[in-house]
Amino acid sequence: MKIRKKKISIIGTGNVATHLAVALSNVGHDIACIYGRSEKSAKILSDKVSSNYISNIKEIPIESDLIIVSISDDVIKSLIQKLNFGSTLIIHTSGTVGMEILKKSSENYGVFYPLQTFSKDKYVDFTNIPICIESNNENNLQLLYEIGESISNDIRKINSEQRKIIHLAAVFACNFTNYLYSIADEILESEGIAFDILKPLILETSNKIISNKPADVQTGPASRCDFEIIQKHLEQLKKKPEFKKIYDLLSQNIIEKHKQNE
């Protein structure tokens, strides 16, 4: 796709900043400058995207088309509110912080939230990642849409309230899910069984919801109200009271839901 090349500066060097900088650079945008609290981390990222780097935030080039703030939520508040970028469009990438926090920093502000989990060393293909955009006016929104489209096929206009809901849902679907995987790993490990035996099952479970509503494909002892198995499992977990509590609570909820649907 032919893109209109933009000059973009990035505040932050964490996982989101890194993957976003690389994706934007890869499609031809000019990453003008990377700011990092530590010069070292700023240099590492700037090397990846052939940009300048700074560790004094006041040196951020405000003649950029866009400044992306991709730092932790509490730092957004403390750092950014002290700065003024005039009329340069400034956006953050957080799922949980409202857009208005950037109001004092520039006349033009917005949000560019890629809904994905980013790990340091794992390459991420942005093509199908939903990018939630929001801005204080239509012109800025159009620019964000265009930049989003240069890296992804799924750009959505989402307001701050909706974004917070999406982030909350993502905690259940991603963070808590991964925690359940780690419980399964620990249960197997304690009996000397390798976790890899579960991998095809985990992949199939996530693949199922691509074409099914999760509630419609619920399986397992609780969904069958198989109290004998549930009791046996709770006994097996007696040495792991914290896992037992989670097993019990989730099973009770699944049983309750099953009853409602009857």
Next chain:
Amino acid sequence: MKIRKKKISIIGTGNVATHLAVALSNVGHDIACIYGRSEKSAKILSDKVSSNYISNIKEIPIESDLIIVSISDDVIKSLIQKLNFGSTLIIHTSGTVGMEILKKSSENYGVFYPLQTFSKDKYVDFTNIPICIESNNENNLQLLYEIGESISNDIRKINSEQRKIIHLAAVFACNFTNYLYSIADEILESEGIAFDILKPLILETSNKIISNKPADVQTGPASRCDFEIIQKHLEQLKKKPEFKKIYDLLSQNIIEKHKQNE
């Protein structure tokens, strides 16, 4: 792969029975007979695999090389223990029932447990599904290994105790995970947001554990001990007390684990 064709009878017409019968038939085994409590369901499955069907269990052809019992756990107990198949190898496909339950039914018995979640209308490729086998002697085990290998690349010798642990771990990794997906769906739905926005995230979360230990890729507010966000999420969930309880319990556990690892 060239296979030694076996004559197999199947007791049961549920999801596991169906997918297994189809997979075994597809690679060339002779499905001699399908037994179903209802003649209708037995006929439907037997049509798929070009076999006979019966609804009187006493007509099961005991000259089969193998009889597969793939019915719910409580029915295994009540139905099978009344029958005797002489020396014909009889196996069940359950994750939770010990092997010895089949002892009274034949001199030769075992377990053939495919570790996967099966849905009625979703095609399942067996190639990478781990099949846990167990038997009362080496000859039978060898036969089960051979039949397993005809449909999957991953055949594992697993005893009844290990199998119960694997099944417990699978409840966390599959059934509870799917329930978390359904919570995420409900949270989004209540705000009119389509669940499909989470799909790339869900797929990436499950794909991550293929090459990482789940505990090493844990992300989210709890793993960062971000109490401000956790508090906001709990407030957002105040109209859904059952989800709030799950959010709170899982977050507390993740925080606790994070502390231990520090």
